[in-house]
Amino acid sequence: MHFQPAQEGSPQESEQPWQLTLYILFVAQLLSIIGFAFTLPFLPFYIRELGVADERLVPVWTGILVASASLVMAFFSPLWGWLSDRYGRKIMVERAMFGGAVITFAMGLIGNIWEMLFLRLLSGAATGTISASIAMISTIVPRHKLGYSLGLMQVAVFLGMTLGPWIGGILADAVGYRYTFMAGGVILFLGGMLVLIGARERFIRPSREALRESGRLFSLLAYAGFPAMLALFFFFHFIVDLVSPIMPLFIESLWIPGRGGVASTTGALFAISGGAAALTAGGTGYLSDRVGYKPILMAYLTLTAVCMLLHGMAQSVTQLALLRILFGIAAGGILPTMNALVGRLVPSNSYGKAYGLTSSTTCLGMAAGPFLGGVIASWWGYRWPFALAGALTVMVLLPIALGVRQRPRPTKINT
Numbered sequence: 001m002h003f004q005p006a007q008e009g010s011p012q013e014s015e016q017p018w019q020l021t022l023y024i025l026f027v028a029q030l031l032s033i034i035g036f037a038f039t040l041p042f043l044p045f046y047i048r049e050l051g052v053a054d055e056r057l058v059p060v061w062t063g064i065l066v067a068s069a070s071l072v073m074a075f076f077s078p079l080w081g082w083l084s085d086r087y088g089r090k091i092m093v094e095r096a097m098f099g100g101a102v103i104t105f106a107m108g109l110i111g112n113i114w115e116m117l118f119l120r121l122l123s124g125a126a127t128g129t130i131s132a133s134i135a136m137i138s139t140i141v142p143r144h145k146l147g148y149s150l151g152l153m154q155v156a157v158f159l160g161m162t163l164g165p166w167i168g169g170i171l172a173d174a175v176g177y178r179y180t181f182m183a184g185g186v187i188l189f190l191g192g193m194l195v196l197i198g199a200r201e202r203f204i205r206p207s208r209e210a211l212r213e214s215g216r217l218f219s220l221l222a223y224a225g226f227p228a229m230l231a232l233f234f235f236f237h238f239i240v241d242l243v244s245p246i247m248p249l250f251i252e253s254l255w256i257p258g259r260g261g262v263a264s265t266t267g268a269l270f271a272i273s274g275g276a277a278a279l280t281a282g283g284t285g286y287l288s289d290r291v292g293y294k295p296i297l298m299a300y301l302t303l304t305a306v307c308m309l310l311h312g313m314a315q316s317v318t319q320l321a322l323l324r325i326l327f328g329i330a331a332g333g334i335l336p337t338m339n340a341l342v343g344r345l346v347p348s349n350s351y352g353k354a355y356g357l358t359s360s361t362t363c364l365g366m367a368a369g370p371f372l373g374g375v376i377a378s379w380w381g382y383r384w385p386f387a388l389a390g391a392l393t394v395m396v397l398l399p400i401a402l403g404v405r406q407r408p409r410p411t412k413i414n415t
Contacts, residue, residue, distance in 0.1 A: 017200065018140040022149055024198040025093070025133050026156045031191030032097050032129040033160025035104060037274075038168030038184035039177075040161075041266035044248050046177040050113045056378050061113060062245040063374020065120050070241075070366035072124030077131055077363060081356015089136035089352060090201040097192030099126030105185025108178040124363070129191075130157060131359035136201065138343050138351045147340040154281040154336040158328070162274030169267020220354055226345050230361045232338060235396045237365035239304070240331070242373040242389045243311065250382040254317050265317065269324050276328030284333040298397065300333035305393035312386030 039046070044062045052061050084092040103123045110116050133153060141149040172180045221227050248266045255262055284296060307327040314320045346354040373385040
């Protein structure tokens with residue numbers, strides 16, 4: 001597989017105050033991820049509150065709820081990406097954030113598990129802040145700053161994953177699950193307002209000829225290396241999300257019986273991995289612009305495999321905390337590298353479609369992983385999904401080691 005850099009240069013690079021918009025989108029993305037991540041530490045516990053009494057069904061329902069949103073998003077993400085190439089990227093960011101705000105707030109008002117499933121499906125159709133923000137950033141920053149900029153956006157994601165579960169877990173233990181959902185919706189709304197008021201995009205709708213030249217939605221599959229990147233997005237998120245929905249239940253199984261604060265402790269462990277990822281992501285994006293992508297992918301995927309296998313052997317929350325730090329370091333290196341690679345492979349006028357497709361395959365992985373992980377945990381216990389995740393990561397390493405060949409990096413340009 002060859003990585004062929006996309007065409008350098010774009011009129012928007014010199015026309016837009018890209019630094020200001022980058023930092024505004026950084027803060028808005030941080031707020032949106034905090035709002036979404038508020039509920040991560042206690043979703044299985046909220047399922048019990050909604051009337052699921054059979055303990056064997058709790059991990060299954062957790063997997064279904066996580067998978068349902070991702071599965072629907074897999075079908076809608078390419079559509080939103082296609083529309084963003086025609087009508088602008090900023091409006092897509094606003095759509096995702098405001099839609100998420102309303103739906104997340106409403107999750108605190110429901111009365112049963114079926115209403116929750118409906119809202120999760122609706123969330124999958126309406127949201128997708130990460131891919132929308134990445135598509136917008138990719139069109140306004142200079143090409144030689146792409147790795148740095150996407151790394152910075154990934155820092156926002158990981159910081160949100162650090163602060164969101166931590167604050168959400170504390171808030172859930174203090175005021176209950178429903179008010180925590182409502183607070184998450186308010187935070188998402190604030191992120192949307194920040195984009196609406198502060199972000200700038202000088203979008204010029206392409207002519208009919210340009211749209212015809214850019215081809216149909218799946219025309220990007222003809223670019224060398226892009227189909228392989230879609231596969232990598234799928235398998236990485238399948239592996240990670242195989243275990244993420246059952247993590248609160250696994251932590252609960254290691255907890256001292258009768259001792260409170262499980263939700264806040266779960267949130268703290270999510271925060272630990274998110275913080276480690278945030279520290280890694282910015283430096284990785286900077287480094288990948290200089291030394292290439294394959295060595296970084298190989299190193300961090302290897303670390304992911306080891307971490308997953310050791311997760312399944314953990315005997316205490318302390319051991320799990322150390323492993324969450326290592327896993328966060330690995331994830332912080334992998335995701336910005338993959339996003340930067342996509343930016344190098346396709347032309348800038350197709351970024352909306354490209355990141356829509358990567359979001360689609362990501363969501364397919366996030367749908368299949370939680371469902372399978374929930375079923376495995378229900379029948380064989382909470383440790384086996386981690387063992388499977390580690391083995392699958394090793395399998396992903398092999399085609400990358402044997403098949404990925406990177407072309408020389410393009411020469412820097414001055415801006």
